[in-house]
Amino acid sequence: MTHFILVPGMWLGGWAWDAVAAPLRAAGHDVTALDLDLSAGATLDTHISQVTAAVGDAADVVLVGHSYGGLPVRGAADRVKVARVIYVDSGPLPDGVAQADVSPPGDTDGVFIPPPSFDPADDPVQFAGLIPALLRRAVPHPLASALSPLRLSSASQPPTELICTTFPLELVRQMIDSDHPFFAGLDRSDYRVHELPTGHWAMFSRPADLAELLIRLS
Secondary structure (H helix, E strand, O other), X not given: OOEEEEEOOOOOOHHHHHHHHHHHXXXXXXXXXXXXXXXXXXXXXXXXXXXXXXXXXXXXEXXXXXXXXXXXXXXXXHHOOOOEEEEEOOOXXXXXXXXXXXXXXXXXXOOEEOOOOOOOOOOXXXXXXXXXXXXXXXXXXEHHHHHOOOOOOOOOOXXXXXXXXXXXXXXXXXXXXXXXXXXXXXXXXOEEEEEOOOOOXXXXXXXHHHHHHXXXXX
């Protein structure tokens, strides 16, 4: 039995994983879907501490980070021992890099980053398969967390899986080989890349397939 800790990306809470968590639990696994602190001033370290606390002294923990959630997952894996890390349309950024360095936040009010429309008509690639009403619970994300650089004590990592949803597999491999910032922190000795073609938010557009893949990779 695996203990999955599911970490959402920006604007979302643990509820974003509901349709993925259900089949994981039905298969006999423990699941913790985190609600990251989205209050004003919350930083990346705030979120890393939340993930670390969720791991505690549990055994056979698999951390799953979607999008921005990959940063607190990477930071937590630097602090506590876990069995595996799975990045969903994300990757292990290197020490000193912030979310804003690889994905500029655009318009903000100086405190929060507003959620996007999630409407496929606005971005057919990123928002593929989404029904905007499903994301009506999305809230602004604290800007401070996107500006906070990731601080790591070691380059070592647990076994790592990358699930590509918006980029073709071959393109991701090329990005890895060229040390693209998304993957520049990847430990080349122990990782695998997998493809799940859909939009950026696979937990909404292909939840059953994502759950099946998580079980297989764990």
